[in-house]
Amino acid sequence: MTPARERTLLQAAVALVCIVPFGASLTGILLGAAWLQPAPATDLDSHFRYLSGLFLGMGIAFASCVPGIERKTARFRLLGMMVVLGGLARLWSLVILGPPSTGHAVGLCIELIVVPLLLAWQARVARRLRLPG
Template identity: 45%
Template sequence: MTPHAERWAFRAVVGLAGLVPVGGGLYGVLSGAAAFDGASSAALDSHVRYLSGLLLAIGVAFWTTLGRPERYGRRYCLLTAIVVAGGLARLYGAVVDGAPPPPMLFGLAMELVVTPAVCWWQTRIACSAAQVR
């Protein structure tokens, strides 16, 4: 794959993958704790909406790199660290409390597999762009 084609493929993957946190974040912000099974309280609802806002912002932060992804290595590393930390917390919960529903397992795979792979790919694109200069 040519470097130009690889950049376009990367942009497409990040753009599509960004739908997960943006969509999930918007859903949580708009629905609150009512989006999940069980009774909710004002405290739980507030916490769900706050964390959903963070999720939304993470997705938007990834999207803001799409113009020139090779320039945003530090941002990719920071966002990946944040996402992996959340994934590890989710994994801990799955071990302690049992597996969550399938949509949350999908999120776990995004957090612990896809996002680190995207970060690695961004580094590869940045190194390739640096060699061209």
């Protein structure tokens, strides 16, 4: 596969994965914690909507990496690290409280499997498309 074709496939994969934070964050902003728990406490709902706003910002930042993805390694790695750290926090919750619902388990897989694979793929594409000096 040519480097340009691989870059296009990576761009498509990242764009596709961005659907998750866009959908989940917008739902969290609009519906608050009631989306997951009937009659949540006010502070929980406030915090949930705040985190949903951060999640939306991360989704937009990831989407901004799609054009010229081979040149956006630092941004892509920073965002990826943020997602993996969130996944590790979610994993800690699984350890101390037990398995989450299916949607959150899917999120955990994206955070600790899909995103690290995308980070490795982006590094490969950036390396393959590096122009000689």
